[in-house]
Amino acid sequence: MAIRIRHYVSFRSLITVGLVLLCSVSAVGLRQNLQEPRWITAWSTSQQGLGTMTVTNATVRMIARVTLPGEAIRVRFDNTFGTSPLKIGRAFVGHRARNEALVEGSNRQLLFGGSESVVVPVAGTVTSDSVAVPILAYEDIAVSLYIPEANVRPSQHGGALTTSYVSANGSGDVTTDEVPLMPGRASAADSPFTATTASMLWLKSIDVLNSSSTGAVVAIGDSITDGSCSTIDAHDRWLDWVGVRLALAGIPKAVLNEGIGGNTITRKDLRPPASSTPGLERLDRDVFSHYGVTHVILFEGTNDIRREASAEQVIAGMKHVIAQVKSRDLRIIGTTIIPRHNYPASGDNTGWDSNKTMTRRVVNEWIRTEADFDGVLDFDRAMRDPLNPDLNYPSFHCDGIHPNPRGYYEMAKTVNLDMLSNNR
Secondary structure, three states: OHHHHHHHHHHHHHHHHHHHHHHHHHHHHHHHHOOOOEEEEEEEOOOOEEOOOOEOOEEEEEEEEOOOOEOOEEEEEEOOOOOOOEEEOEEEEEEEEEOOEEOOOOOEEEOEOOEOOEEEOOOOEEEOOOEOOOEOOOOEEEEEEEEOOOOEOOEEEOOOOOOEEEEOOOOOOOOOOOOOOOOOOOOHHHOOEEEEEOOEEOEEEEEEEEOOOOEEEEEEEOHHHHOOOOOOOOOOOHHHHHHHHHHHOOOOEEEEEEEOOOOOOOOOOOOOOOOOOOHHHOHHHHHHOOOOEEEEEEEOOHHHHHOOOOHHHHHHHHHHHHHHHHHOOOEEEEEOOOOOOOEOOEOOEOOEOHHHHHHHHHHHHHHHHOOOOOEEEOHHHHHEEOOEEEEEOHHHEOOOOOEOHHHHHHHHHOOOOHHHHOOO
C-alpha cells in the first residue's frame, strides 16, 4: 500500500509539475503576444491650402472616422497655410451620434500642456495632451474648436468628402453643446451649428492608444486617393474599402488617407505648375510624422503626365520616394496608373492624348517589372476596359479620369492584404 501511495503521490507530483510548467509556458506565450499600449495614428488628412471662408468668434465641429480602437486619444492641429497664428480658445472631442449631435456625456475637453487654449504658429503644428476617451474602430469622432478671433481663414483640406459643422460667426464658444437627440431638440433649428462644410479645417490627425494593432498604412496620392466622384459621407473610396477588408480579415491596421486632388510627385518643368505641395516634398509632413507607420502606398503620376512630364521624370520622382521610405525601414507599395480618356486642352489644362497614354504605359511597365517596390497594386488592370485597355471600363468611372464608387470597390477588391499585414 505504501508503495502504491508513493507511486500515487509521485504521479500527482508529476501532474502538478506538468500543470505548473504548462501554465508557465502559457503565461510566457501570453506575455509575448501582449504588447504595451502605444500611440498609432488612426485617422489623418492632407492640408492643401488656405480656405476662403472666415471664422469669427465661432465654433467648428469636424467629423473624422478613426480606423483603429483605442483607450485614449490625442489630436493634432496644423496651421500649414495660415497667414497668421491660430488661437484655439477651447477644444473638445466626443463620440458623434448623428450629424452634429454627440453621444450624451461623451464630450471631453482637450488640453495643451495642461492649458485649455493654445496658439498654433504659422506653418506650425500642435498636438493635444492625451485624454481617456475609449474609441471603437470605424467610429465617427467629433472634434470641436472654439476660434475666438476675427476673420480667421482656415488652413484646410478642401475635398474631405465628410460633412462637418460650423456655428454662426459671433455665436461664441459652443464646444460643449452636445445637441442631444430628444423631443424638442431634434431639428436643425435647435442646433447652434447653422452651417456645414465639406472641408476639414485645421484638423490634421487623430492618434489612439492601442495595444493590439500592428501599425498604420499611409496612402499618399492624388484625387483618386482623395476620392473624387465618391459619395460624400459614404466612405466609399478605394482606401475606405481596403480598411474595411483589413478589419473584416482580423488584421488590426490603421489606414490613413493622404490624398490631394491634382497632386503630383514632383514640380520641375510641369505645365501648368503643380497645384499643391508635390508628394516628394510632403513625405515628412504627411507620412513620416505619423505614429506607427509600417507601410506606404504611392499612387501618383497621372497628374505629372497630364502636365507634360516625361516617363523618365515620373520614374525619377518615384525612385526618390522609394528611397526616402526605405531609408526609414518602412515597406512601400506601388500602384499602376489607371487609364485616362482623351480630352482636348482647355485653358491651363493641357488635356490628355495618345502620347500621354504611351507615357503612362511606359511608367506602368517600369512599376510592374523594374521598380524597387515591396509590392505592386495593379489598379490599371482593375479599371481598364477589356475591349480597349487604354480606357476605363464604362461602369467603373464617372468622367473618364476618376473611378465612381463601383470602380473604387473594384480597385480595393484586387488588393492583396498580405502586402499590408506583413511588417519588416
